[in-house]
Structures are given as C-alpha cells and as structure tokens.
Amino acid sequence: MTVPALAQRRTAEAAPSASRRPWRDDLVGWAFAAPFVILFVVFLAFPILASFLLSFTSFGLRDIANPVGTSVIGIKNYVDLFADPKFWKALFNTFYFVVVGVPVTLAIGLLIATALSRGVTRFRTAFRVGYYLPVITSIVAIAVVWRFLLNPDAGLINMLLSGLGIKGPAWLADPVFAMPSIIAMAVWRNLGFAMVVFLAGLQTIPAQLYEAAGIDGAGRWQAFRYVTIPMLRPTILFMTVITTIGYLQLFEEPFVMTLGGPLDSTLSITMYMYQQGFTFFHQGYASAIAYVLFVIVALIAFLQFKFLRSDE
Amino acid sequence: MxxxxxxxxxxxxxxxxxxxxxxxxxxxxxxxxxxxxxxxxxxxxxxxxxxIKPQADFLTAPTILPSVPTTDNYSRLFNQLDFPRFFFNSSVIALAVTVGNLVFCPMLGYALAKLRWRGKRVIMGLVLATLMVPAGITLIPNFILMSKLGFVNTYPGLILPFLAGPFGVFLMRQFMYGVPNELLEAARMDGANEFRVFWSVVVPIATPVLATLGILTFLGNWNSFLYPLVMAQEPQMYTLPVALATFATGQYQADHGMLMAGSVILVVPVLIVFILFQRWITEGIATTGLKG
Missing domain, CATH: 1.20.5 (Single alpha-helices involved in coiled-coils or other helix-helix interfaces)
Incomplete structure (x- = not known):
C-alpha cells in the first residue's frame, strides 16, 4: 500500500500542476514544434555539423554525386590554411574592415541619435526615416550605386572634388583607397541601424539625471560624457557585438565593387570562402575557411555573454 | 505667488x-x-x-541632371533583359519564405513560451544558439544537399532553407511569454483545445508582432544575395540582386544608366514597404536589436 502511495506523491511533487497525462502534453507540444524543428534540423543544424565534417575532407566537384565517398584528410585543410598567404590577407582585410568600420559606424549612429533625442521636435520622423533608408535597401543595389559614385571618370565624388580643385584618386581601383571606400559605404549603410537602437536606449535614461547634471552646471558635452555614455554602456556593448558579427561576414560589397581586388586588398574571409567553394570547387577547403569564421563569431558572442553577465 | x-x-x-x-x-x-x-x-x-540619363551623358564629363530625361534604360531592362522574370522570382521567394516564417515561428514560439513538453529546453537552446551563426557556414552543405535532391535552380531549393528562421522564434517567444496565462486558462475552461487557444486567443493578440516579423522577413529575403547567388545558376532562376550583381560585374559593367535603373527596381518596392510600415520596422528592431 505504501509503495504506490509514495510513488504517487513523488510524481505530484515533481510536477505539481502538470496534467495527469504527460504524454499528451508532449504530443501537443511537439505538434506545435515539429514543423519548425524538422526544417531547422535539416537545413540549419545538420548543415552546421556537416560543414564541420566537410572541413576534414578533400570534398570537390566530383564528390557531389556521392558525398559520403569523399576522402578524409584530417586537419590538412587547416594546416594548408595556416600556410595560405591569401587566407591571411583575407583575415587581415576583414579585421581592418571591422576595426575601423565598427567604431565609426557606432560613433556616428550615437551622434545622430543624441542629436535627435534632445531638443529636436520638428521633422523627427523625416530624419529617422532618412537615416534609416539605406539599412533596409539591398547591399547589392547600394554597392552598384556607390561604385558609380566612386567611378573616377563618370562618378559624382570626383566631379565634386574637381570642383574644389582636387584630383580624386581612382578609389576602388587603388589598393590603398579601395578598403576605405568600402568602409565609408558600410558606415553610410549601417549607421541608421545603430541610430535606431541607440534612440531606444536613450529613451530609458531618466530625465532627472540630465536635470541634475544641468543644475551642477554641466554643458552638453559633459552631460553626454558623464550621463549618456555610462547609462548607455550595455547598449553600446550589445551594438558593438552585433555590428562586429555582421561586419565579419563582409561579402556583397567586395563582390560587386572590386571582386576582392585590386591586389586582393578587399578580399574578405567570406569572399575567399566563396571563391574556393564555388569558383574552384574546393568545398572541403572552403568549409575549413567557413569554420574559422564561425569560431571567431562564436568566440565574440560568447565574450559578450560573459561581459553582460559580469556587468549586472 | x-x-x-x-x-x-x-x-x-x-x-x-x-x-x-x-x-x-x-x-x-x-x-x-x-x-x-x-x-x-x-x-x-x-x-x-x-x-533616366541617356547613354550619351555617360560619355561626357559627369553632370548631376540628365541632359534629356529618358525611360530608355528601363525599357532595355524589360525588353532586352529578363527583369520581369527576376522581379517575379524575387517576389515568389520572399513571399513564400515570409508565409512559412509566419506559420512556423509563432507555433514553436507558443510551444516554448506556454506549453509543457519534454525536449523543450533542448530545442530552445539549439534555436537560440543558431541565432548568430554566419550564413556562410550552412552554404556548402545546403548546396550539396540541394544538388542531391535535384533542387539547384528550382524554387524549393531557394525557399526551403529559409522557411524556419531562428530570429522569428526568438521574437515570437519573447512576445508570447508576456501573454497573460489567465487569458489562455479562460479559453481552456471553455473547452477549447490547445490549437483553438492558439488560433483564437494568441494569434489575434500577436498581430502587431506578426506584422513586424512578416515585414522584416520579407525585406531580408528580398535583399538576400549569397545563397541565391550559389543556388540560382541559370538566368531564369536569378533573383533581382543576383541579376543586378551578375550584370554589374559582367558584360554590362560600364552601362551605368541600365545598372542605375536595375538598382531602382530593386530598391523602390522596399522603400514603399518601409515608408508605409516604418513604425513597425523601427520598433521591432529597437525592441529585439536584430535585423532579421
């Protein structure tokens, strides 16, 4: 008598408000989850694992007919990658893009957000829409338009510069100016995104803090330095991570504007992965490149998680 | 006083x-x-x-305004090149992916936020872990998979991998978590089963979030480039970004007028959607911090 009673009590303790038929709950839960989960496993989770496995093979065009038959070569792809000057060049270029592009994008985004949030009442929506427009437009279209803007003979930028008596450089055809041109375009395209997130963050700062700063005689710059920046710290950190992860995946801009040139000065990691995988059909090698990028991104996401934790 | x-x-x-x-x-x-x-x-x-500049304008020193405005560039896009077809492809793919996400993401989001079932924590962890995965990582395995299935250069090949996006689940779960349990309990008391509760109680409340998800998914897929570039290898399956990039880096790279007209075709529908729905878009982004 005591044994079933005990067992009964134990189940009651484990799930106080669960229904009497947990298998039925499972059925309902999985009925809601299954359509998503099936697609998710087949097209996202499994490919993530598969590309890890592929990075240890010499997978190429011939293996597509029989993927399982490809030869396993251990860590050879990673060893080769380590000795591949083009890969190092791509890694360097991508970091150059991130290290310059992210701070500039966030600084300008924050500047515009601060300007909009204080004292600006007229045309607010017009400003918001205007600054946000490039974010939602196709990078391909933007890259095509900017390539034309930067065209040394037919473009607007050198036309305006020559109006000032300056002979502009060949921009995208010049190894020194090509990456800065792409950075300028990325900043232009993404600052609106930073602006919107910073605007939302600024709205959570209590007005009393500015009031108190004003009473203490703080000017605009001091209020920004000692109230806005410290209060926005979590948002700034979050935006730094999100923007960094996005910028690490640089691809469309060099693909359309320079094809990675001149002299590989704009070759990015994803661009190199694309070339190896779909121009030369070295898909095993390309998977190793993709995985290196994946690990870098995962590391940054993990660090953000740690930082945000220790912040609170 | x-x-x-x-x-x-x-x-x-x-x-x-x-x-x-x-x-x-x-x-x-x-x-x-x-x-x-x-x-x-x-x-x-x-x-x-x-x-709207005539071709002659690009041969002389650049000017801001066209010497004679013309629709010539547009008619070349539509008559010489297959832009109506690319426009159609982009629309079909972006709409199908949007509908898929609007069906599958709220369902899983609801199950994660409000239902009790074994395996829930594992699924939630897996989906959230993939939120920041670079798009390039799944490209090669998906290409091999689609080749095996015979889906390269087909609509299913371009649509299937995006029907269920982790971002939508994240957005939906966040929202559904805030739906009061009393509301769901009341419906259950009235004898409604879980599907009925979901459909008649949860979905109507979630309409604004669904609108945000729908718009962001549509925009993201309309602009999508790397995957369609790989998967649409024959011109009749090109999407607008793939077509524009291919022409811009290929035989039409100096045809500025036509490339600008192609960019207009790619950008203008998005601008219209954005200006009509800008509140939903910017608010959705501000609350989630993600672009979709």
Missing part, C-alpha cells in the same frame, strides 16, 4: 537641453542633422537621376 506657475516650465526646459545657449545649440543640431540627411539621401537621388 504668481511666480510659481511661471517658474514651473523652467525645469522642463533644462531637461531638454542642459547648459546654456539652447537656441544657438539647437541651430547647430539641425544643421548637423540636415547636412547628414543630404549625405544619406544623396546616393539615392544620384541613382534615380542616373537611371
């Missing part, structure tokens, strides 16, 4: 602009914002003006 009501607005003024020289300061702020706006909108105007 009379000084009190008069003094009341003063702190408000201090809040909106600490420090002195408010009006002069504001003038600079407006100047900065307007100057910036010119810089933001300028490239779009350059694109529009370029798209």
């Amino acid at each position: 009379t000084a009190i009501p008069a003094a009341a607005p003063a702190p408000a003024a201090t809040i909106s602009a600490p420090g002195s020289g408010r009006t002069a300061g504001n003038r600079w702020v407006y100047l900065l914002l307007v100057g910036g706006l010119v810089f933001m909108v300028g490239p779009f105007l350059w694109m529009l003006l370029g798209s």
Whole structure:
C-alpha cells in the first residue's frame, strides 16, 4: 500500500500542476514544434555539423554525386590554411574592415541619435526615416550605386572634388583607397541601424539625471560624457557585438565593387570562402575557411555573454 | 505667488537641453542633422537621376541632371533583359519564405513560451544558439544537399532553407511569454483545445508582432544575395540582386544608366514597404536589436 502511495506523491511533487497525462502534453507540444524543428534540423543544424565534417575532407566537384565517398584528410585543410598567404590577407582585410568600420559606424549612429533625442521636435520622423533608408535597401543595389559614385571618370565624388580643385584618386581601383571606400559605404549603410537602437536606449535614461547634471552646471558635452555614455554602456556593448558579427561576414560589397581586388586588398574571409567553394570547387577547403569564421563569431558572442553577465 | 506657475516650465526646459545657449545649440543640431540627411539621401537621388540619363551623358564629363530625361534604360531592362522574370522570382521567394516564417515561428514560439513538453529546453537552446551563426557556414552543405535532391535552380531549393528562421522564434517567444496565462486558462475552461487557444486567443493578440516579423522577413529575403547567388545558376532562376550583381560585374559593367535603373527596381518596392510600415520596422528592431 505504501509503495504506490509514495510513488504517487513523488510524481505530484515533481510536477505539481502538470496534467495527469504527460504524454499528451508532449504530443501537443511537439505538434506545435515539429514543423519548425524538422526544417531547422535539416537545413540549419545538420548543415552546421556537416560543414564541420566537410572541413576534414578533400570534398570537390566530383564528390557531389556521392558525398559520403569523399576522402578524409584530417586537419590538412587547416594546416594548408595556416600556410595560405591569401587566407591571411583575407583575415587581415576583414579585421581592418571591422576595426575601423565598427567604431565609426557606432560613433556616428550615437551622434545622430543624441542629436535627435534632445531638443529636436520638428521633422523627427523625416530624419529617422532618412537615416534609416539605406539599412533596409539591398547591399547589392547600394554597392552598384556607390561604385558609380566612386567611378573616377563618370562618378559624382570626383566631379565634386574637381570642383574644389582636387584630383580624386581612382578609389576602388587603388589598393590603398579601395578598403576605405568600402568602409565609408558600410558606415553610410549601417549607421541608421545603430541610430535606431541607440534612440531606444536613450529613451530609458531618466530625465532627472540630465536635470541634475544641468543644475551642477554641466554643458552638453559633459552631460553626454558623464550621463549618456555610462547609462548607455550595455547598449553600446550589445551594438558593438552585433555590428562586429555582421561586419565579419563582409561579402556583397567586395563582390560587386572590386571582386576582392585590386591586389586582393578587399578580399574578405567570406569572399575567399566563396571563391574556393564555388569558383574552384574546393568545398572541403572552403568549409575549413567557413569554420574559422564561425569560431571567431562564436568566440565574440560568447565574450559578450560573459561581459553582460559580469556587468549586472 | 504668481511666480510659481511661471517658474514651473523652467525645469522642463533644462531637461531638454542642459547648459546654456539652447537656441544657438539647437541651430547647430539641425544643421548637423540636415547636412547628414543630404549625405544619406544623396546616393539615392544620384541613382534615380542616373537611371533616366541617356547613354550619351555617360560619355561626357559627369553632370548631376540628365541632359534629356529618358525611360530608355528601363525599357532595355524589360525588353532586352529578363527583369520581369527576376522581379517575379524575387517576389515568389520572399513571399513564400515570409508565409512559412509566419506559420512556423509563432507555433514553436507558443510551444516554448506556454506549453509543457519534454525536449523543450533542448530545442530552445539549439534555436537560440543558431541565432548568430554566419550564413556562410550552412552554404556548402545546403548546396550539396540541394544538388542531391535535384533542387539547384528550382524554387524549393531557394525557399526551403529559409522557411524556419531562428530570429522569428526568438521574437515570437519573447512576445508570447508576456501573454497573460489567465487569458489562455479562460479559453481552456471553455473547452477549447490547445490549437483553438492558439488560433483564437494568441494569434489575434500577436498581430502587431506578426506584422513586424512578416515585414522584416520579407525585406531580408528580398535583399538576400549569397545563397541565391550559389543556388540560382541559370538566368531564369536569378533573383533581382543576383541579376543586378551578375550584370554589374559582367558584360554590362560600364552601362551605368541600365545598372542605375536595375538598382531602382530593386530598391523602390522596399522603400514603399518601409515608408508605409516604418513604425513597425523601427520598433521591432529597437525592441529585439536584430535585423532579421
């Protein structure tokens, strides 16, 4: 008598408000989850694992007919990658893009957000829409338009510069100016995104803090330095991570504007992965490149998680 | 005594602009914002003006305005090249993916937020872990998979991998978590099963979030490039970005007028969607911090 009673009590303790038929709950839960989960496993989770496995093979065009038959070569792809000057060049270029592009994008985004949030009442929506427009437009279209803007003979930028008596450089055809041109375009395209997130963050700062700063005689710059920046710290950190992860995946801009040139000065990691995988059909090698990028991104996401934790 | 009501607005003024020289300061702020706006909108105007310039204008020194406005560039896109087809492809793919996400993401989001089932924590962990995975990582395995299935150069090949996006689940779960349990319990008391509760109680409340998810998914897929570039290898399956990039880097790379017209075709539908729904888009982004 005591044994079933005990067992009964134990189940009651484990799930106080669960229904009497947990298998039925499972059925309902999985009925809601299954359509998503099936697609998710087949097209996202499994490919993530598969590309890890592929990075240890010499997978190429011939293996597509029989993927399982490809030869396993251990860590050879990673060893080769380590000795591949083009890969190092791509890694360097991508970091150059991130290290310059992210701070500039966030600084300008924050500047515009601060300007909009204080004292600006007229045309607010017009400003918001205007600054946000490039974010939602196709990078391909933007890259095509900017390539034309930067065209040394037919473009607007050198036309305006020559109006000032300056002979502009060949921009995208010049190894020194090509990456800065792409950075300028990325900043232009993404600052609106930073602006919107910073605007939302600024709205959570209590007005009393500015009031108190004003009473203490703080000017605009001091209020920004000692109230806005410290209060926005979590948002700034979050935006730094999100923007960094996005910028690490640089691809469309060099693909359309320079094809990675001149002299590989704009070759990015994803661009190199694309070339190896779909121009030369070295898909095993390309998977190793993709995985290196994946690990870098995962590391940054993990660090953000740690930082945000220790912040609170 | 009379000084009190008069003094009341003063702190408000201090809040909106600490420090002195408010009006002069504001003038600079407006100047900065307007100057910036010119810089933001300028490239779009350059694109529009370029798209109506006759070809002769590109052979001489550049000008801002077209010598004679023409629709020639557009008619070449539509008659010589297959832009109606690319436009159709982009629309079909973006719409199908949007519908898929609007069906599958709220269902899983609801199960994660409000239902009790074994395996829930594992699924939630897996989906959230993939939120930041670079798109390049799944490209090669998906290409091999689609080749095996015979789906390269087909609509299923371009649509299937995106029907269920982790971002939508994240967004939906966040929202559904806030739906009061009493509301669901009341419906259950009335004898409604879980599907009925979901359909008649949860979905109507979630309409604004669904709108945000729908718009962001549509925009993201309309602009998508890397995956369709790999998966659509024959011109009849090109999407607009793939077609534009292929022409811009290939035989039409010096045909500025036509490339600007192609950019207009790619950008204008998005601008219309954005201007109509800008509140939903910017609010959705501000609350989730993600672009979709």
